[in-house]
Amino acid sequence: MAVEVFIHKMSEHMEFGTIVRWLVTEGERVERRQVIMEVETDKVVAELEAPASGILKGIRSGAVEGAQIPVGEVIAFIAEPDEAVPTLPPFGPATVIPSAATAVPSAAPVIPSAAPVIPSAATVIPSAAPVIPSATPVIPSATPVIPSANGCTHPRNLSPPAAPGVPAPAEAEAGLVRATPVARRIARELGVDLARVKGSGPGGRIREEDVRTWASSHTPPTGVGGLPGASEAPTAGGSTVTAAPGVEGLVELTSIQRVTGQRMLESVQTAPQFSLTSDADVTNLLRLREVLMERILAETGERLSITALLVKIVAAALRHHPRANASFEDGRVRLHPHINVGVAVGTDDGLLVPVVKQADQKSLVQIAQELKTFQDKAHRMRFSLEDLAGGTFTLSNLGMYGVDRFNAIVNPPQSAILAVGRVVKTPIGLPDDVVALRPMMSLTLTVDHRALDGVQGARFLGEVKERIEKPYGE
Amino acid sequence: MATVERDAVSLGAAKPVISPDLIVQVPEGVPAREISYQEAIREALREEMVRDERVFLLGEDIGKHGGAFGVTRTLFDQFGPERVRNTPISENTIVGAATGAALVGLRPVAEIMFVDFSGLAMDQICTQAAKLRFMTGGQCQVPWVVRMPQGGGAGKSIAAQHSQSLEVWYAHIPGLKVVLPSTPYDAKGLLKAAIRDDNPVIFLEHKFLYAFRGLVPEGEYVLPLGQCEVKRVGTDVTVVASGLMVWYAMLAARMLQPEGISVEVVDVRTVSPLDEETIGRSARKTGRVVLVAEACRSYGPTGEWGMVVMEQAFDYLQAPVVRVTGRHSPIPFADSIEKGVWPETEDVVGAVRRVMEW
Numbered sequence: 001m002a003v004e005v006f007i008h009k010m011s012e013h014m015e016f017g018t019i020v021r022w023l024v025t026e027g028e029r030v031e032r033r034q035v036i037m038e039v040e041t042d043k044v045v046a047e048l049e050a051p052a053s054g055i056l057k058g059i060r061s062g063a064v065e066g067a068q069i070p071v072g073e074v075i076a077f078i079a080e081p082d083e084a085v086p087t088l089p090p091f092g093p094a095t096v097i098p099s100a101a102t103a104v105p106s107a108a109p110v111i112p113s114a115a116p117v118i119p120s121a122a123t124v125i126p127s128a129a130p131v132i133p134s135a136t137p138v139i140p141s142a143t144p145v146i147p148s149a150n151g152c153t154h155p156r157n158l159s160p161p162a163a164p165g166v167p168a169p170a171e172a173e174a175g176l177v178r179a180t181p182v183a184r185r186i187a188r189e190l191g192v193d194l195a196r197v198k199g200s201g202p203g204g205r206i207r208e209e210d211v212r213t214w215a216s217s218h219t220p221p222t223g224v225g226g227l228p229g230a231s232e233a234p235t236a237g238g239s240t241v242t243a244a245p246g247v248e249g250l251v252e253l254t255s256i257q258r259v260t261g262q263r264m265l266e267s268v269q270t271a272p273q274f275s276l277t278s279d280a281d282v283t284n285l286l287r288l289r290e291v292l293m294e295r296i297l298a299e300t301g302e303r304l305s306i307t308a309l310l311v312k313i314v315a316a317a318l319r320h321h322p323r324a325n326a327s328f329e330d331g332r333v334r335l336h337p338h339i340n341v342g343v344a345v346g347t348d349d350g351l352l353v354p355v356v357k358q359a360d361q362k363s364l365v366q367i368a369q370e371l372k373t374f375q376d377k378a379h380r381m382r383f384s385l386e387d388l389a390g391g392t393f394t395l396s397n398l399g400m401y402g403v404d405r406f407n408a409i410v411n412p413p414q415s416a417i418l419a420v421g422r423v424v425k426t427p428i429g430l431p432d433d434v435v436a437l438r439p440m441m442s443l444t445l446t447v448d449h450r451a452l453d454g455v456q457g458a459r460f461l462g463e464v465k466e467r468i469e470k471p472y473g474e
Numbered sequence: 475m476a477t478v479e480r481d482a483v484s485l486g487a488a489k490p491v492i493s494p495d496l497i498v499q500v501p502e503g504v505p506a507r508e509i510s511y512q513e514a515i516r517e518a519l520r521e522e523m524v525r526d527e528r529v530f531l532l533g534e535d536i537g538k539h540g541g542a543f544g545v546t547r548t549l550f551d552q553f554g555p556e557r558v559r560n561t562p563i564s565e566n567t568i569v570g571a572a573t574g575a576a577l578v579g580l581r582p583v584a585e586i587m588f589v590d591f592s593g594l595a596m597d598q599i600c601t602q603a604a605k606l607r608f609m610t611g612g613q614c615q616v617p618w619v620v621r622m623p624q625g626g627g628a629g630k631s632i633a634a635q636h637s638q639s640l641e642v643w644y645a646h647i648p649g650l651k652v653v654l655p656s657t658p659y660d661a662k663g664l665l666k667a668a669i670r671d672d673n674p675v676i677f678l679e680h681k682f683l684y685a686f687r688g689l690v691p692e693g694e695y696v697l698p699l700g701q702c703e704v705k706r707v708g709t710d711v712t713v714v715a716s717g718l719m720v721w722y723a724m725l726a727a728r729m730l731q732p733e734g735i736s737v738e739v740v741d742v743r744t745v746s747p748l749d750e751e752t753i754g755r756s757a758r759k760t761g762r763v764v765l766v767a768e769a770c771r772s773y774g775p776t777g778e779w780g781m782v783v784m785e786q787a788f789d790y791l792q793a794p795v796v797r798v799t800g801r802h803s804p805i806p807f808a809d810s811i812e813k814g815v816w817p818e819t820e821d822v823v824g825a826v827r828r829v830m831e832w
Binding site for chain 1: 790832
């Protein structure tokens with residue numbers, strides 16, 4: 001009995017997975033739990049395990065590297081060697097949506113042979129029944145084509161498949177995107193890739209204003225050249241994005257960047273945020289760090305970072321200020337039972353916030369170890385969803401980049417975030433009117449006013465500062 | 475003042491009616507009279523017969539009787555039997571005689587009592603009159619007008635052989651011009667133009683528009699053939715219509731105004747040659763088009779107008795082109811089912827709302 005292979009829902013909002021690469025090929029024998037594919041979700045690259053042992057067959061046409069596959073859609077089967085498996089309709093062509101300049105402006109893709117069911121030459125299905133392209137023209141108004149059902153849309157951030165012989169049927173792609181004729185024209189004129197525009201019309205149809213809105217919010221910064229697209233000769237793959245890195249043009253966002261952007265937008269749009277700032281004298285903290293450095297180095301192989309100390313300090317302070325370890329939810333503040341401190345980490349693909357769970361319960365060694373693991377994972381882009389989930393407070397340290405102070409944006413659904421700057425020897429006034437140079441570090445706490453008001457925020461920040469300046473003791 | 479009131483059932487509580495004030499074509503201050511569509515046609519005939527002695531009329535019962543629809547009333551008394559000629563009941567002969575007269579230099583205006591009967595004169599109209607100028611290399615011309623009442627009305631029960639709208643039969647024939655006025659003002663000005671045109675012109679009159687009244691300016695005026703008129707300027711939707719349907723379109727526009735939908739109404743006026751430019755310009759302006767014609771749907775005028783919109787305005791369309799037409803059916807006699815054959819104002823309203831949803 002053939003077992004279906006499909007991408008599982010790996011997080012609450014996951015709807016698609018992008019195939020990063022197949023680790024096995026059609027006809028190969030696989031064992032249950034063997035990793036057969038790497039799939040990328042919004043945040044992580046996950047491994048897809050074979051659900052059973054047997055021969056991998058019936059790989060659905062279009063399920064190629066770069067293809068965006070809906071969660072739950074059957075990709076292939078694992079069956080007995082002589083067992084026949086169903087031939088499933090192909091996913092939409094796994095090519096980049098052609099630039100708006102090459103999109104065919106036809107309301108009804110009336111080219112019978114180019115109806116969007118062409119199996120790509122590179123993934124011919126060795127099954128009994130050949131897939132016959134529909135003879136009758138596909139008329140969008142009669143049979144609404146829903147891109148999600150077909151699965152394959154613009155693969156995020158991946159260059160078009162270099163495999164020769166993979167066709168880029170522009171007409172069929174144009175037929176998959178529902179847009180009014182005027183929207184298509186404006187998209188052509190403005191060099192907008194319709195696949196990236198969200199339609200506000202019924203059924204997600206793209207209207208003229210959707211294209212214009214997208215175009216105006218995606219204009220390149222001044223100093224960079226004009227939009228590519230209509231005026232550019234389309235490349236072989238028909239990609240809208242042809243700019244070399246570091247040169248003028250449009251830059252594709254990674255899905256991490258995109259999701260981060262969306263969440264930050266959501267954060268500023270929904271949470272009324274304000275910031276409190278304080279500069280802490282880290283003389284004592286640095287001394288503590290020195291004292292503990294050797295031991296930490298011995299036990300973890302890594303130097304003790306300021307960030308690790310801050311995680312422990314912040315976690316301890318949060319114990320006394322549960323409102324800062326909370327989420328505003330449906331008009332009420334939900335206090336979280338655990339203190340899970342997220343630490344912002346920059347990666348090649350964007351900003352991620354892996355979480356030190358129950359940081360108040362962990363020793364400094366444990367925290368340092370975890371942070372080290374996070375750094376390693378960041379390099380390899382190997383965070384698991386577990387790593388990134390469950391944060392209740394975020395700490396962001398940009399000191400190593402030379403930033404003196406900054407305001408972070410609250411990471412929804414959390415209520416507060418602490419932004420830390422670099423340590424700078426600063427002249428400060430001491431109690432007996434003496435001016436002395438002290439290593440000072442800025443602390444900027446940004447708070448969701450729905451969960452915490454100024455005084456509550458100030459008290460929390462005050463305790464953090466106190467613990468930084470007097471780190472000894474509990 | 476004649477008004478056409480639709481059933482309360484079909485129009486709902488407010489019972490808006492079609493009334494002359496829906497279409498006003500004469501600007502304020504210009505001396506004008508309010509006359510009926512029927513009177514306007516008569517005035518055009520009279521004025522042209524006075525202006526040009528080559529113009530004469532022929533048809534069934536158009537003499538003393540004044541015509542089946544009263545259009546030629548008083549003309550027999552004014553111009554006599556040589557210029558207002560009763561004919562036998564033979565459509566082929568009527569048009570054949572008109573064609574012959576036109577070929578030798580006269581300018582006849584023939585009347586066929588119902589467009590439904592014109593099939594009997596097809597050869598004379600389509601194969602002879604339409605072709606002769608071209609087949610003789612311009613050596614002769616056929617400057618006639620054949621006037622024919624067409625169209626139907628719910629509840630009138632004039633049924634299958636007396637209610638058709640057949641403008642596309644003639645619009646399809648190169649060499650013929652086809653005119654379908656919707657108002658007294660248009661009827662008079664376009665008929666004068668048709669009579670003065672050196673080509674054979676099919677002049678279709680909607681028989682239930684005869685009673686409609688409207689302002690007509692004093693003094694001489696002629697309207698150009700081959701030009702649409704934007705009867706109502708709007709910004710959201712273009713409604714293209716002809717004949718009686720223009721009134722439904724205007725009423726629908728008035729009904730939609732309070733909802734904030736601004737409807738532009740384009741009256742085709744000359745079915746052939748079609749003024750594609752005006753239709754295209756309007757379609758490009760609004761991006762949403764509704765086509766309304768009484769003729770039955772299949773291969774009807776809205777098909778042609780729809781393709782013109784595609785050709786002229788595709789890249790500006792915000793919604794698919796929608797048409798409101800007569801049903802593809804012989805017209806029933808029983809008024810209970812006759813009602814379902816033709817478009818009503820609500821159908822136009824519904825179609826406009828549909829394209830606005832896109």
